[in-house]
Amino acid sequence: MIATPKRSRIPRGLFPVGILLAVMLPLLLMPLAAIFVFAARSGLPGFVAALSSPDAQFALRFSLLIAFLTAFINGILGTYTAYVLSKYRFPGRDALNVVVNLPVAIPTVVVGTSLLLLWGPIGILGQFLVPLGVSPMFMPAGVLLAHLFVTFPYMLGSVKPVLDELEVTYEEAAYTIGANQLQAFRFVVLPALRGGLFSGALLTFAHSLGEFGATVLVSGNLSFRTQTAPLYIFAQFEAGNIEAANAVAAVLAMLSFVLFFALMQFNKSSARA
């Protein structure tokens, strides 16, 4: 008699799932929920009032502006860097490859410190530039510099793999057809990069929106001048204005969710194509 192989039972798994939930609840889910619970406690009018205070308005707008600028500038810089790193062979290429990815590993507070030590009044460049009136620290430009630094690897990381995959024959085909290097990039390389560019830009934008460690040092946390939304939340908390802090936090969280789902949706659709 031939023994029919036993069908492997799918384990019910109630227990391990239970443990997972027990850990995740206080670790991830409850803190997220807390923001919205608190926001709802004072009711919609309180929430709207907290958001429409001029300094909260400024912080949110400033954050969005900086995030847009960061995504735009790093979109160009990161793509260019990825193109050079993936298409050209030159001495020190491997070293450069490491350096441009370094910002992921460096603590953001360290980034803030090092920017101060470069541009600040006693900094390496700053001691010459500040007397000339060039002083990006504690200015919006300083915030932008910090954000560019911190988010640099994200654009690179999503564009470079696509470029590495793209065979050189596509560009070469364009050259033999008569396209110059710029045209080949514009008509052949760039369209192939669309996906990478989009997801890179989203990632950069999201990270810039939430940046705190470097910003708090280089901005000086001056409301109506350099205060981004995360800094506003921090400042309000310290001053005891929990509601004001919480309203902006809820908006930031919502924005992040939207960006995150957009990214997931996009990745899913580009994986299908």
Add this chain to the structure above:
Amino acid sequence: MSIILTDLTKRFGEHLVVNRVSLDVRDGELFVLLGGSGSGKSTILRMIAGLSTPDAGKIELNGRDVTYLPPQVRGTGFVFQNYSIFRHMTVLQNVEFGLRIRKVKTKERARRAEELLDLVGLGGLGARFASQLSGGQQQRVALARALAYQPAVLLLDEPFGALDVKIRSQLRASLKEIQRQLKVTTILVTHDQEEAFELADRIGVMDAGHLIEVGTSETLYHQPDSEFTATFIGGGNVLVGRREHETIRLGSTTLPLPRAGHLADDGAPVRVLFRPETTLLQAERFAPDAGLHVLGQGVVVERIFAGALQRIVLEVEGLRGVRAVSPRVSYGQKATRVEVIQTAQREPNASFAPGAKLWIGLRDFHVLAPSGLKVLLCASDDEGGRIAAEMGSRLAQATHGPATLLTVVSRPELVAPARTRLEAMRRDLMPRVANLELRVRVGTSATEILLEAQEGHYEVIALGQVPDRNGYRGLGSTARQVLEQAEIPVLLTRSPEGKFENILICTRGGEPGKTDVVFGGRVARRANAQATVLYVQTPQTTDDEQKRAARHLLQAEASLSQQGVQCKLKILDGSIVESILQQAKTDNSDLIIIGAQAPRGRPRLRWQNLANQILGSTDCPVLVVPMNE
């Protein structure tokens, strides 16, 4: 001429991928570059398109020197093996791309693109994307895209390599058709012979960066010049015989020497090619009036059924000792093997069964172009080795022959560093001798040099000589041993510099003296040199010997002029060594050739002493030719 390449050369690092390639492709021609992977064929194509810059040489397209122009302005259409269709563009946009770049009006370029899509058999598929097309269709798009802006030349880099067999043959037919219709000059690169035969107006065969030979499919198949072509294209038997007057000796059989084509020098090796399908097998002797050249009797070793044909391998006893280039000699094989193809019969033909004894007749055979002198350069790790490599490579260069750099080491662990040293040497010598191989052997110098000379079928051994610590200018111990036992001529030299314009051939009267005259003639003819044949009378020379010598000199003159060598005769009285040295001085000789007798009873020592004395008093290189009595 649409495409003219002159001495095109490309290096990747240390590696010479394209080595002085010159080629003319005619207007409207479909030229195929055929070669194995890494033979440099694709690199040539990329250089023509401007995707790669040559290190030396010139590229002309339609009379314009484009060597250093960027690809955009060369007007070439390039089709890649991986199609490289732009994925985010439709088929139509892909085809239009060249016209869009050239700012052709929208209407006009759409019309032209449609036209081309019809031409390549993709009418109506213009709105699709690459992902919606099969590989064959994508390659058709690539072809249409490359043709859209009416390029001066079309370059196809293994265009069918990624396709399956059936699609491939359809595409080949379309390509040929389109190419004929548009009359666009085309170079196609492939490793597939069948493809080359089917498509090409002419084929260029490539190997290791060299363009070996150019010709039509038929010429390359039936009358190739080179051994590489003969064995690379189609299956073939290539045996090396020797020219004996008006015949070719192959073991115990002879073939008539064809009058047309290149003639090997008398006594020089002759490579004979016969194709398996022009060879007949029969149990009885062939009738003398059958018009066949009988190769001899062979025993069937193997029979392989291959559909319409059957392949039969025979061992031929009568060819014992004949060097076979193809089919490759297998380990432990005693007799020479010959491959024959017969049409397969329905009934397994018992007479072709293994073990059967059959007569082999050639309906046709072809003699390959004679190669230059094959020189073995004994490049030991000292000044002498350097001199040998320098001078020997000059000899190989002058005679257009291949050469091998050999060094002998005492222990196996020294092989790797020795090889590195030889590679550096090869780089320096590469411009002189294109076909330069490396060999490192382990053992004692003289023994290994002699073994290598025998195994590799060399024609000359080059040995460098330097004075020893005491300033003694005689022969070294290795040179002595090599001279004593070598079966082939040995070039002994003190100086790395030299040319081969005046050659002094020192001969003895009578039969044995012929060997060095004939060999000297070969060197002189290939190097385009003038020869002086010298005979020295000593007081001991008898009248008979004098008469014989006079006859011998006249014969020498006749046979040298037969070889196309300008020569003069000279008879001197006195001491042999002094006369030779004196004549070498008056003639300004670049090379002295002397004969050495076979070692029976060791009379050769006298000649070795002669070489010794001559080398001791002149810097002119000496070539010692062994004579068989």
